[in-house]
Amino acid sequence: MSTLTTPEESQLEAFTHTLCAELLRGPDPFVIVTCDATLSFRLGDFARLHPGRVVDVGVAEATAVAAAFGLWRGGLKVVVAGFAAFLSLRALEPIRSLVALHEADVTFLxxxxxxxxGRDGAQHHATEDAALLRAVPGIEVVAPSDASDARALATYCATHPGPRWVRLVRRPVHLDGQPATGARSWTPTRWLTPPPPDGRVLLCAHGALSEQVQQAARLLTRHHGIPAAALQVGRLSPVPPELAAALRGFPVVLAVEDQNRPGGLAAALDEALTADTVGGTRPHLVRCDLTAPPGSGDYTDLLRATGLTAEQLADRAATAVHDMKDPTASGGNA
Structure with a gap:
């Protein structure tokens, strides 16, 4: 007799299901505007049960943002859902001119x-959105890691006004030692491994790549003999005030992201270090990001091709520690 298995909940599903439930419980009237993405965001059942709450404008991202602004001016809390690659590039100007400059209560999924x-084609890669939205004043740029974190962030988004850009992936994210269920408050930074008192390496990631940095930190500690820790940076803008203290004391810090090099997580870490008033020795910041278009393909294969698997990150960190000890090695950011 065959046994049916329940598909594992993706990060995006955990977020959208919790957000809808929290918005329904909340006091504010709301509407969700999607860009031909109602089914992609797993909102089909919600749209059938609450047809007046979901408006799909089709493949028209700028129109969705303009509609969201008008709906907000009409007294509604608004959520806009679309593919990050297209929403960030096609609708950046109305996001800035309408939503950000007017401080509209709009949350972008x-x-x-x-x-x-990756399997949908290279044009679906969202490898610029973090930098683009960080450059828009007034937009909060956030991302959850696993399903537990996604539910906590969804509750935060439902109860705190925008404008906000929430980065999501439609796949499960696996973290060990983190609560799988149960309510908790969302925080802009979260330790994924306990920070060792004599830590040599801190691996930082934003969103789904928290899975890779947690594994890499453990590989460094157990197999390379290098005390390491992993930190989830759940908010890229504004930079969390506690971030500088978390970075302080680690000689080597890795900024891990599947984004193009300028303006993303590494820039946020650099901002935190630059604004640090305590001072001390500045960590050696190693960029682990994209330097060339990776093409299309399976997500795991793309991570391997771009050097972002846990094993590759651990090797990269070990090399950076070795170079720090070698007086002939060049300094600066990698």
Missing amino acids: AGMTGLSA
């Missing part, structure tokens, strides 16, 4: 971020 939609 930017789906399939980074390389996570």
Whole structure:
């Protein structure tokens, strides 16, 4: 007799299901505007049960943002859901001119971020959105890691006004030692491994790549003999005030992201270090990001091709530690 298995909940599903439930419980009237993405965001059942709550404008991202602004001016809390690659590039100007400059209560659900939609084709890669939205004043740029974190962030988004850009992936994210269920408050930074008192390496990631940095930190500690820790940076803008203290004390810090090099996580870490008033020795910041278009393909294969698997990150960190000890090695950011 065959046994039916329940598909594992993706990060995006955990977020959208919790967000809808929290919005229904909340006091504010709301509407969700999607860009031909109602089914992609797993909102089909919600749209059938609440047809007046979901408006699909089709493949028209700028129109979705303009409609969201008008609906907000009409007294509604608004959520806009679309593929991050297209929403960030096609609608950046109305996001800035309408939503950000007017401080509108609009939350953007930017789906399939980074390389996570790799099999849909290279044009679906969202490898610029973090930098683009960080450059828009007034937009909060956030991302959850696993399903537990996604539910906590969804509750935060439902109860705190925008404008906000939420980066999501439609795949499960696996973290060990983290609560799988149960309510908790969302925080802009979260330790994924306990920070050792004599830590040599801190691996930082934003969103789904938290899975890789947690594994890499453990590989460094157990197999390379290098005390390491992993930190999830759940908010890229504004930079969390506690971030500088977390970075302080680690000689080597890795910024891990499936984004193009300028303006993303590494820039946020650099901002935190630059604004640090305590001072001390500045960590050696190693960029682990994209330096060339990776093409299309399976997500795991794309991570390997771009050097972002846990094993590759651990090797990269071990090399950076070795170079720090070698007086002939060149300094600066990698």
